[in-house]
Amino acid sequence: MDGHSVVGAGTVPPSASHSPISPVFRRGSIKRKRSTGGLDSSPGSGIGDEDTPGGEPEKKRQPGVKRACNECRQQKLRCDVVQEPFQSCSRCNRLKLECKIESNFKRIGKRSKHAEMEKEIERLRRNISQAKAQGYVMDEDEDLQSQLQSPVANSAYSHTRNPSLMGSDEAVTSLLTLKRGGSYSMAATHYAYELEQVRLTEQDVHGLFHEFFAYYHPFLPFLNPEQSPDLYYQQHALLFWSIVAIASRRYQAKPNVLQELSSGPLNRLLWNTVGDVPNSYFVIKALCLLCTWPLPTSTSTADPTHILGGVMMKAATGIGLHRPNHTQDFSRVSVQLNKDQLHDRVTTWAVCNIVAQSIGTGYGQPASTLYDWTLAIRPGEDGPFTLSPELEARLRVERFCDKVSKEMYSNASDPRGVAGDEHRAMLMRVYRREYQELQASILSQNLSPVVNVHLKAAAVHLRLAGFFDSSTTPGYMDDLMGLWRAVLAFLDLLLEKNNQHILVYATNYLQQMLVAAGFALLKLMRSFFAKTIDFERGRRLFHETIQAIRATSILDNDLQWRLAELMVQMWNGARLENGHHDEDDDAFRIDDSLQLKVRCRHSMSLVYDSIWRWREEYQAQGRASSTTHLDSTLMPPQQNIAQGLINANGGLTPTANHGLNPGPNSMIGIGYNSDANYDFFDPQHWMLDGLLDFNYNGLHHIETM
Incomplete structure (x- = not known):
């Protein structure tokens, strides 16, 4: 028999004894002997560890040794325990461990x-x-x-x-x-949920979750109201605490929760989670919530919402939310989703795009949206890819806003990205018709006021492009009149008595559009355009807008509060400098005074431009009026709009004495009837911190009412 046949029969040829591959054959022979010997041995027990040239064990098992003890099996170590008569192994004796053998013992990781x-x-x-x-x-x-x-x-x-x-x-x-x-005696209060120093009982948590699903969830209905708080906590702590933080914004039963969370614990949990490269489906849901209702801040430079929006979208595409039918392509293991799981992922992906688009529109930045096949409109189809009527309508509105932003403010031939006058005028005509069709379609469905408010906000987003026109642009006055009507329609709906709950629990995006509408009113009424409109109506609506912005503030000295104070100062400055328009002046001249200097922030360029103009026209000249009064003739008899917004918890108090560690230049505590004068701007805490450098020495002379 030749050498090959000998090897095939399982015998090692002489030349193989010096071959580097010879241990392979030896290990294989050991495995075969163990499998056929019928011996109950364990790793490290000393059985069958060495072979003789004939293939038999060099040592035979000692009498009485059956298996390793529990401790040695746990550590996968060699054991010399003797069962009959029982003698502890040398390792247990040395470490003073209890040496025993149990037939049902299982290792623990x-x-x-x-x-x-x-x-x-x-x-x-x-x-x-x-x-x-x-x-x-x-x-x-x-x-x-x-x-x-x-x-x-x-x-x-x-x-x-x-x-x-x-x-x-x-x-x-x-x-x-x-x-x-x-x-x-144990502590009397049992805290079921804790995040650093923030401690909540089960009763607190159930109250907060009820608050969230009753008042906040209708703005973004994609979570399960029937799911218990504990299950949300098990899914991910960030999702649980995000719901708690949002619900605590107006929660009167436990008013300090938001301040405690926003002081550091939730931020640390958030950024630790983001730093670990989130691949959890539930982290993305938490980011959707935190981008919709961000933690309060007193300056836009400290607002991470735009960054978190990008993280949210990248994390969502990273785990394949945009391809829910092919999730296994983004996972190391095979993933099979049932119909409900697939529908939940499609819904979450739609919400990601809704939130990302609202961030882009509200901050005047390019949106990181991805409207692909998964979110395609499928009329008449009923399946896991079908969204609820509310979310479907919201998605259609945000798609429209995306078109406006990309076409109006993404001109590759312009250094600031703004489309040319003629092109923009043509786009305006096209999108006016498209908006009318969208409005007719959505209003016919009788959806919630939340959808209608967002629809009106989309019209403001479109019409704000009128401030980019010059006085020679075709249809210039028509565009300004369209802007005026869009702003009135948005504010009338948002400030309507039946919709006060929308204002109280408003998302960050609606608050931003409210501010933009206020600045639009102010700019139009202090220009030549004031002669073509009902000035008294605009004046009254502007004051109501100021009160509404104050009402959306959740902590004193937060960004909404400060913007309201700024707008009051701008109103007072404009009224003091220009006074009411002279009714006897028949000369009606259209000029370019309504054009913007800041033109790189899409439709929100108006907000940033207005702040810059305030600086240039008033602060730089040392003629700023920091009085925060409104016209006394426009004040309600006994209470303002913020005091009149009563919620289910017994009331709204946006001017509570707590907040964001205000400095000496803050406006905290200054009501409409205050006689005190304060320097409003603090260059360390304003929305354009790095750009403003005011000289406070020139502000000693303060104009008053």
Whole structure:
């Protein structure tokens, strides 16, 4: 028989004894002997570890040795335990461990074991800190196991006492018995949910979740109201705490939650989650919420919403939300989604685009949207790709806003991206017709006022392009009149008495469009255009807008509050300088005074341009009026709009004395009837921080009413 046949028969040829591949054959022979020998052995037991040239074990198993002890099996180590008569193995004797053999013993993974133990230790630490704060006395002499009943000592892990598996000594010794007045008693309040120093009971959480789904969820209905708070917490802590933070904006039963969360804990949780490269489907839902209702800030330079919007979209495409039928292409494992799961992913992807578009429109930046096949309109189709009527209408409105932004403000031939006058005039005619068709289609469905408000906001977004026209542009006065009517329609609907809940719980986007509408009113009424409109109606509506912006403020000195103060100063300055338009002046001249200097922020260029003009016309000349009065003839008899917005929790108090650590130049506490004068702008805390550099020495002379 030749050499090949010998190898095929399982015998190693002489030349193979020096071959580097010879151990392969030896290991294979060991496996075959183990599988056919019928021996019950374990790793490290010393059975069958060496072979003789004939293929038989060099050593035979010692009598009485059957298997390794529990401790050695747990560590996958060699064990020399003797069962009959029983003798502990040398490792257990050396480490003073309990050496025993159990037939039903199963190994426990170190990582999961450590994680659970550390979680329990951290929970007990928090309980101790909480008890200390409530005046309990710690006693280190009493038995931890009998007092705290720690699962660390009384769980299935009690088979070992190896300190390396018990956690750090510091963690163990920190679990102290809590005593008060000589007798042990746990803290009276049980906090079910904690984030750093923020602690909530189950009752608090259920109240906050009810608040969220009753008043905020209708703006963006894509979560499940029937799902329990605990399940949201299990899905992801960021999603849970985002819901809590949003619900706490107007929650009177526990008014300090938002301030506690926004002071640092939620931001740290957010950025730690983002820094870990989020690939969780539920993190994307949390980002949708936080981009829709951002944490309060006193300056736009500290507002991360635009950045988070980009993270949200990139994370969504990273896990394949835009291709929900092919999720496995973005995963290391095969993913099979049922109909409900597929529909939920399609809905979340639609919400991502709605939120991303509102961010782009509200901040005057290019939107990171992706309207692809998944979000295509499918009339008459009923399946997982079909959205609810509310979300479908919202998506259509945002698609329209996307068209306006891309066509009006994405001209590659212009350094600022603005389309030319003739092209823009043509686009305006096209989009006016498209908007009328969209409006007729949506209004025929009798959807909620939330959808109608966003529809009116889209008209304002379109018509604000009129400020980019020159006085020689064809249809110039028609465009200005269209803008005037669009602003009136938006404000009339938003400020309508039946829609006050929309104003109280408004999203960041609606607040931004409210500010833009206010600036549009102010700019039109202080120009030549004032002669062609009902000035008195505009004057009254502007004052109502100021009160509405104040009402949307959730903390004193936040951005909405400061913008309202700025607009009051601009109104007073314009009225003091120009006065009412001279009715006897018959000369009606159309000029270019309505054109914008800031032209790179899409339709929101008006807001930034108005702030710059305020600086140039008033602050730089030292003639700023910081009085925050409105005309007394326009004030309601006893209360303003903010005081009249009563919600289900008993009232809205936007001027509460808490907030964002205001400096000496803030306007906190200054009401309509205050006689005090303050320098409003603080160059360290304004929306254009890095650009404004005011000389306060020139502001000693303050004009008053």
